[in-house]
Amino acid sequence: MKRVAILISGSGSNMVALAGSMTGDHPARPVLVVSSVPGAGGLAKAEAMGLATATVDHRRFGADRAGFEAALGAALAPHAPDILCLAGFMRILTPAFTAHWAGRMLNIHPSLLPKYPGLHTHARALAAGDAEAGCTVHEVTADLDAGPVLGQARVPIMAGDTPDSLASRVLEAEHRLYPAVLRRFAAGDRTPLHLP
Ligand code: GAR
Numbered sequence: 001m002k003r004v005a006i007l008i009s010g011s012g013s014n015m016v017a018l019a020g021s022m023t024g025d026h027p028a029r030p031v032l033v034v035s036s037v038p039g040a041g042g043l044a045k046a047e048a049m050g051l052a053t054a055t056v057d058h059r060r061f062g063a064d065r066a067g068f069e070a071a072l073g074a075a076l077a078p079h080a081p082d083i084l085c086l087a088g089f090m091r092i093l094t095p096a097f098t099a100h101w102a103g104r105m106l107n108i109h110p111s112l113l114p115k116y117p118g119l120h121t122h123a124r125a126l127a128a129g130d131a132e133a134g135c136t137v138h139e140v141t142a143d144l145d146a147g148p149v150l151g152q153a154r155v156p157i158m159a160g161d162t163p164d165s166l167a168s169r170v171l172e173a174e175h176r177l178y179p180a181v182l183r184r185f186a187a188g189d190r191t192p193l194h195l196p
Contacts, residue, residue, distance in 0.1 A: 005085070006082035010040055014085065028186035032053070035056075106125075109138065115130075122167045131157055133157055149192050151184075151193035
């Protein structure tokens, strides 16, 4: 059984989808939810699911990314995770941290990478006049939002879409894609998964 730690900064809806999927014959189990933001909505959801939680407040470390990551590593260590899932985790990680977790750390990003790495993905897709948007699960490497793609789900853009309406439809796709990719990844399958 693989041990999965889920890293969040916000509402944690992807964390809920991931943690809820790891039951029965799933090859992994959730062992910890860590938030970089004190009081993030996802913490209460994790506690309600009976999951261990920790907070590593990034603001305490300012620009000291290595210090933040040392504290993050200390929070993770007692739970001995095999896999880290970033799920709305809004910190950029150093090359040392990404190297340490190479091949064992996943992220979900709300665009069809390589389009629109970084922030404001839905506004950028709308401004470009794209016909479709979507989300990507990828391995985390030192290059932001650029690691090997493990899965994508496509979402049509509708007339009258706003960044918020598109975000909520893409989020539903995220909740289907991320658990499906994690299940395959935990079983050793890194073949990209493509959902409609
Ligand atoms: C999700 O849309 C996720 O793709 C995005 O933040 C949201 C978190 O929602 N992540 C990023 O933008 C990473 N750069 P959640 O907290 O409800 O899962």
